[in-house]
Amino acid sequence: MVNPTFYLVDVFAKEKYTGNQLAVVRNASKLVTEQMQKIANEMHFSETTFIPSDQKRDGGYDVRIFTPANELPFAGHPTLGTAYIIKHFIASETVNEVTLNLKVGKIPVTFEKDAEGSEILWMHQMPPTFGNTYTSLEVSKMLSLSERDVDVNHPIQEVSTGIPFLIVPLKTLKAVKQARVNRHSEQKTRIPAGILVFAPETYNKENDLNVRVFVDLFGIPEDPATGSGNGCLAAYLAHHKFYGDKPVNIKVEQGYEIGRPSLLYLKAENRNGNISIHVGGKVFMVAKGEFFETPL
Secondary structure, three states, X not given: OOOOEEEEEEEOEXXXXXXXXXXXXXXXXXXXXXXXXXXXXXXXXXXXXXXXXXXXXXXXXXXXXXXXXXXXXXXXXXXHHHHHHHHHHHOOOOOOEEEEEEOOEEEEEEEEEOOOOOEEEEEEOOOOEEEEEEOHHHHHHHOOOOHHHEOOOOOEEEEEOOOEEEEEEEOOHHHHHHOOOOOOOOOXXXXXXXXEEEEOOOOOOOOOEEEEEEEHHHOEEEEOOOHHHHHHHHHHHHHOOOOOOOOEEEEEEEOHHHOOOEEEEEEEEEEOOEEXXXXXXXXXXXXXXXXXXXXX
16 A cells, blocks of 8 residues: 655745645545544644545546544635646646536636746636625624724625635724634624635735635634635625626735735626636645555
């Protein structure tokens, strides 16, 4: 039996050692769920992915995603990072698209070049669903903010493209920076979702929105770059016409408050209620290694 190998990559990164860290484990066919969970906890990144086989099945590659505490049906930066590894280390021929078979369904990832020749990966997310809305008073208490910090011109709503996120519009970058999840809030226990806060003020003027994401639900106090959450944000912006009738085509910064500056590209278009969502970013290879033995 070949020992599982692993790759470390930075996803939604501007350069190496920024963005969101990911471990991708290859040759994982002999690992059972309990072993995968132990390895994910050992890596202790926000997510670790497992590729059971180098061979395609039903047109895509089977992939499983774990946080240190749970398995997920979908997550954004693991999807991009794993597709990068498949293209550059597993696929037997040059490809411009890789499909991942995830628990949420098939997610295609395409590869493009920007004006500088750098590779950008784009994932096409599942159609969004829109859930409960909340009041500014409820959310401000939960985020340890003043009710005046919440932008009441836009709704506070749960959105899901596979994993639900509560999208919270704030007025200023200062409010985003001050947001702290009140873990004793009665309201927090009622929200079965991650929390994404955003504002139109940014650290870097070339970006359009600043975002922070809190995912206590999966044991992640704050995530540096969240493809799934930003996909929900893109759907929200298109659905509620945040930019009017124009398609969403923006740059989002995240992770600055925890020392992992990240850059995500969001595209979304609402055609008669059918919203298409694409989330993109760059991936940087950091390291490769091999497990001596797998946990029992």
